[in-house]
Amino acid sequence: MDQFPKWMLALAGVNLLPLLASPFFLFGNLTLCQRHTGVLYLLFYLLTQLAWGLPLAAFFVRLDLYRRGFETAGVVIALAGWLIAAVGVWLLL
Known part of the structure; x- marks a missing residue:
């Protein structure tokens, strides 16, 4: 990590914060989009998983x-x- 400047590590380090919230994405029982069909619910679930994986x-x-x-x-x-992390946190709230 010595080859990277501190400002760059700070800028990139914020992208690791959704990793701390990943249990909420995985097991948080998000209640959005549950009145639709199973296929739409599956697509919404996959999108919320991308919100912490991306x-x-x-x-x-x-x-x-x-x-x-x-x-x-x-x-x-x-x-x-x-931006993706902010959308993911918004989905959790």
Whole structure:
């Protein structure tokens, strides 16, 4: 981790916060979209699982892009991870 600057680790580290909330995504009994058919409920469940899985993937993609020299693309990926994490937290509330 010495090859990455502290500001970049702080920017990317926020994408790990949904990992702490993953038990709520997995077992939180989200009550949205339960009046629809089983297929729609399954799709909604998969989307909520992506709300914590995608920011985690964005963390590692961000580190890899920075290591390869694509700093701007890495910052964009980190900000997209932040946005997805915010939507996930909104779904939990």
